[in-house]
Amino acid sequence: KSRDKDYARLLGERYKHKLRSIFIASPGHALIEFDYIGAELAMLAFVSGDDVMIDHTSRSNLPESNPKHYDIHSNIAVRVFRLGCAPLKSVMEKAKYGHFRTLAKNVVFGLIYGRSAKAIAMQARETRRLDEPEFEADDAQKVIDAFYDTYKKTRPFLEACEARAENQRWLKHSFGRSRRFPASRDRSILAEFGRQAKNFPIQGGVASAVNRG
Numbered sequence: 001k002s003r004d005k006d007y008a009r010l011l012g013e014r015y016k017h018k019l020r021s022i023f024i025a026s027p028g029h030a031l032i033e034f035d036y037i038g039a040e041l042a043m044l045a046f047v048s049g050d051d052v053m054i055d056h057t058s059r060s061n062l063p064e065s066n067p068k069h070y071d072i073h074s075n076i077a078v079r080v081f082r083l084g085c086a087p088l089k090s091v092m093e094k095a096k097y098g099h100f101r102t103l104a105k106n107v108v109f110g111l112i113y114g115r116s117a118k119a120i121a122m123q124a125r126e127t128r129r130l131d132e133p134e135f136e137a138d139d140a141q142k143v144i145d146a147f148y149d150t151y152k153k154t155r156p157f158l159e160a161c162e163a164r165a166e167n168q169r170w171l172k173h174s175f176g177r178s179r180r181f182p183a184s185r186d187r188s189i190l191a192e193f194g195r196q197a198k199n200f201p202i203q204g205g206v207a208s209a210v211n212r213g
Contacts, residue, residue, distance in 0.1 A: 034213060037061060039206045040112055041072060047174060047201050048157035052150065064088050076150070077104040080142045103135055107143040111158070112202050114195030117141040158198045165197035166190050173201040175208035 001019055008015045025031045036042070038060050045053035059070040074087040077100040085095045092101050103124050110120040117140035124135040148155045164171055169181045179200045181193045 034210060036206070036210065036213075039209065040109065040202050043174075043202045043205045043209075044112060044154060044157075045151070047205065048151070048153045050151045050153035050157075052152075053154065064090055073101050073105040073108065076108070076143055076146050077101045080104070080139075080146050099133070103139065104143050107140050108147055110140075111144065111147065111154075112199055114158075114162070114198045117144055161197045161201060162194035165193040171197055171200055173205045173208065175205060175212075177204055177208055179204065 004018050007019070023031060038057055041053070041060075042057040044050075045057045053072075056070045056072055059068050060072060062069040064071075069088075071087055071089055074089055074092055077083065077092070077097070078085065078087040081097075081100050083092070083095075083097050083100060085091050085097060089098075089101060092098050106123060107117075107120050110116075110123075116137075118137040120140040121135050121137040124140070161171060165181045169183065170178060172178045179197070181197070184190055184193070
């Protein structure tokens with residue numbers, strides 16, 4: 001659905017139905033979408049015990065008009081790329097800086113999935129519009145560094161999760177669900193297990209929270 005605006009721009013009036021309209025409920029039934037705003041970031045904040053991030057994710061749910069509102073992606077983008085605007089999503093889009101915020105968002109979520117700066121930069125290049133600047137791995141790395149500098153407890157937590165995949169070979173998230181990893185000497189397999197281990201307490205925790213909701 002993130003490309004809906006591009007489809008509308010390319011197809012004009014011919015683009016009459018958004019991509020998600022392909023999903024329809026069976027007769028006599030309805031589809032209900034249930035979601036928590038910023039759930040993955042909030043989960044990372046809580047499980048890592050990072051007080052600064054807990055504060056920021058809590059404030060992200062406030063409306064932009066509230067002076068205590070805090071947008072993590074916008075603040076990191078404005079800081080890293082030295083943009084002369086307020087760190088708010090609506091302000092950045094109006095100033096045509098929205099692609100900087102999108103990059104910051106992709107980098108932050110990429111960290112949760114264990115993605116490298118190079119992989120994130122490749123994604124940014126694939127999805128960028130022609131009138132937007134091209135991002136390199138160095139740009140993504142700057143965002144990564146800014147994130148870890150702001151939320152200092154997140155890196156040690158993610159690294160500890162990664163190490164458990166090879167050493168203890170199991171994790172348990174906040175709601176009690178376990179994830180086990182088989183023994184291996186293949187470094188590529190262990191690296192993949194490490195990426196999954198970083199993600200499990202966050203994505204698995206959010207899934208369990210939504211189930212309870």
